[in-house]
Amino acid sequence: MFLVYETGVVMVDAPPRYSAQLLKAIAEVTDQPVTHVIYSHSHIDHIGGVLDLGGSPITIAHDETKRLLARAADPKRPVPTVTFGDTYSLKVGSQVLELSYHGVAHEPGNIFIYAPEQKTLMVVDVVFPGWMPWRRFALAQDVPGYFQQVADIDKVPFETFVGGHVNRVGTHQDVRDQLEFMNDVKAAALTSLQTTAPEKEMDPADFANPWAVFDNYIDRVVVQCVNAVTPKWQPRLAAFDVYIWDQCYAMEQSLRID
Template identity: 65%
Template sequence: MPRIAPIGSRIARYMDVPESAKGPAVDPAKGYRLQDLGEGLFVITDNAYQSMFLVYETGVVVVDAPPSFAGHIRQAIAEITLKPVTHLIYSHSHLDHIGGAKGLGGHPVIVAHEETRRLLVRANDPNRPVPAVTFRDRFTLRAGSRILELSYHGNAHEPGNIFISVPASKTLMVVDVICPGWMPWRRLSLAEDIPGYFAQVEEIRHLPFDTLVAGHVARTGTKADVELQSEFLKDLKLAAGQALNTTKPGEGMDPRDMANPWALFDNYTDRVMVQCVNTLTPKWSTRLAGFDAFIWDQCYAMEQSLRGD
């Protein structure tokens, strides 16, 4: 039997969130928290989503506008400056990160990857205006004396998901790849390309930064958070691979079901996932917040990738 309740099983409560995964509290009267990253760069967060803005001589560059707190972004900026928002960078196309873009008001120049533009044209969502400026591989946004380096590293989470570096602040923003202190969102943050997702985590490991803005959870990240997620992913891949190689299809099934290929594979993959979850639970259940919420999803995504990718 699995050591962690499987998907669909209702339990009294989930595991406690480790202290290492928690961030500073959000003032409920404000609905957001500001974090100063230095050199005019600030993170805005509601401790579930994160965006950031960079103040320069004559304006402000915003990166992402999650609808969960987009209504507070101008209020947050006003705590620092009265300069206008001149640019808006999209990390990628997903609604939960840029669905508040229209609500920012004004007429900022929107910058994104060309794949993000393609997806937004298809979406035809008035709350996510189509970017005016796009790029393929790299783009340097110069705002006064400030510089943001944008780069594309291929499909992982989704096509068009970019890296945003602010060298003066030693900050890197990559959304929906690393979750500092936490288990990734289900099925490896819904990665469209799982080998690409693994490769991007390793790329991030080797980039120069002190602070990682990950787009999610309660705090910004560090190099140590990236190392921890890399270690977990390697263990996940090993556990799923071992389970695939040591689990015998059809074992213990009713012989009458053996002619049903969907039942055969359902039974097989369920037993693979049980072994994968049980292998990972002793080491990781107390090291990553949300382990019990999504470990079944991770094992499922991993064994599917190993069999299909």
């Protein structure tokens, strides 16, 4: 996503797979240079093309993103020059972007980027409009935090949602659909955990191996969860079949240990 102001362009993320196309897109709108780059978070698939934008833009990110990039020491992902803790208002010319941190979900440092005048919200790797989320709730490092962030996204008065993946922007209905799906997975996984008995459908010779007993139990919990949510959601989410096992697995793990 990019925002044009009187004397420049603010770029949000620069995925390496199409960083050259980003410059072409900007050139179709303005001949102004990129003066600021906001990192949504530290992952290379979203900011690994920042150097391809050229110039010496001011880079802005959360404190945690700076920490992770300093640890990574990746020359393709420069450490940000400006960081913040909870909120940051970027005012350039007549344009404003409101940056805010809502805790750990996908990874530490992943931020909300909101353009209030344009009523556009960008949050990357959390909501996937019309699609099954990437595996294990988009590799969420904090599953309860991930659930909370999807609910928080719906509270923002946006009209256009930019999620960083899949083939279209999103709406509030997309956010609500994903949250409904996630809550259905949570309910199904909880029921499965409560109604699936250990040490069933396995060779008694393996009973002395606790890893084998638990692996068998987890697999049967996940199967029951998958079977419970498939009739409702398979027709509604693209690529449902690819990652539904991963979602149920991540959910039962989180319910047991988080």
